[in-house]
Amino acid sequence: MSTIEAAITPADNLRQGFKDVFSQLASGVSVVTFWRGNHLHGFTATSLTSVSLQPPRVLFCVAQGSQSYAALGAGTCVGISLLSAGQRELSDRFARKLAPGAYEDVALTGPDERAPLIAGALGHLTADIVELIPSGDHAIVLCDVTAAQAAGGAPLLYHARAYHTLHPRS
Template structure:
C-alpha cells in the first residue's frame, strides 16, 4: 500500500502532485484586467464544449491573481509556444512584475491584456466560478480569438517546461 495515503485512506496532495508530474500538459497564461493587469501560468486549461464554445481552468484562491479573476467579466487565454519558456516562468513566479519588460502585451478586446507572440489566444466571458478545494474552476465562453500564431506548443512535464521532441 502506498505511503502517500492518509490515515482516512484518501490520497494526499503529494500523491496527486506525483501522479500529475507524469502527465504532460499544454501551457497557457490566463490574464485579466483590474486596477493593474494580472495573469498566471496555467496547465489546467481545458476545452469544455464546442456549442457554445466553453473553456475551463483552475485558479488557486491564494493566488495574487484571484481577487481580479474573482470579479472579472472577461479573461484572456494564451496558448504558449516552446519559445516562451521564460514567459511561462515569469507568470508562474510569485511576486514577479509579470507585465514589465520584456513581456510584450497590449490591451485587447474587452480591455483584456493580450500577450504578444503566442500560438493562439482567446478572450472569454466568465460564465461560472465553481468552488473546488483551495481553487476555483472558472468556466468561460469564447468571445473572440486568433489561432494563427506560429511554432510548436510549450509543455509542462516532470515539474519543467519542455518542448515536443521529433
C-alpha cells in the same frame, strides 16, 4: 523508525502520490491575463480545457488563496495565451507572485483592449468568466470565448516537473 519517518502521515503520502501521478500528465502551458486596475496581471495555467463548442466554452483552475482568484469574478474578461516553446521565461514569471506593475514590459498583441494577450503565443482566446465553482483549495473557472485566433508553431509543454517541446519529424 526515525523521527522524520514517524512524522509522515498517510495523508502526506496520498498528497505526494497525487502530485507525482499528475506530474506525468503532459500539458500545454497557458497564461491567463487580465487587467487589475491599470496593471497587467495574470498567472500560468496548465489546466486549460475546452468544455463546449456551443457555446464556445473553456475552463481553467485557479488557487482560491491567490491574488488572481481574489481579482476574478463573473463578467471579468480574460485573455488566454497558449505559450510557444520559446516562452518559458514568461511561464516562469507569471507563475510567481509579483507586485502590481511587474508585467509592464510584457509585449501584448490584439485589437481587443478588454483582454490582454501575450505577443508571440501559439494561440489566443478572449473570454468572459461566466462562473467560478469552488472545489477544494482551487476554483474551476468557466469562460465563454468571444474571440479565438491560432498562430501555430511549437508548443511549450510541462511534464514531470520540467518544460519540454515537440520536435517535428524530419
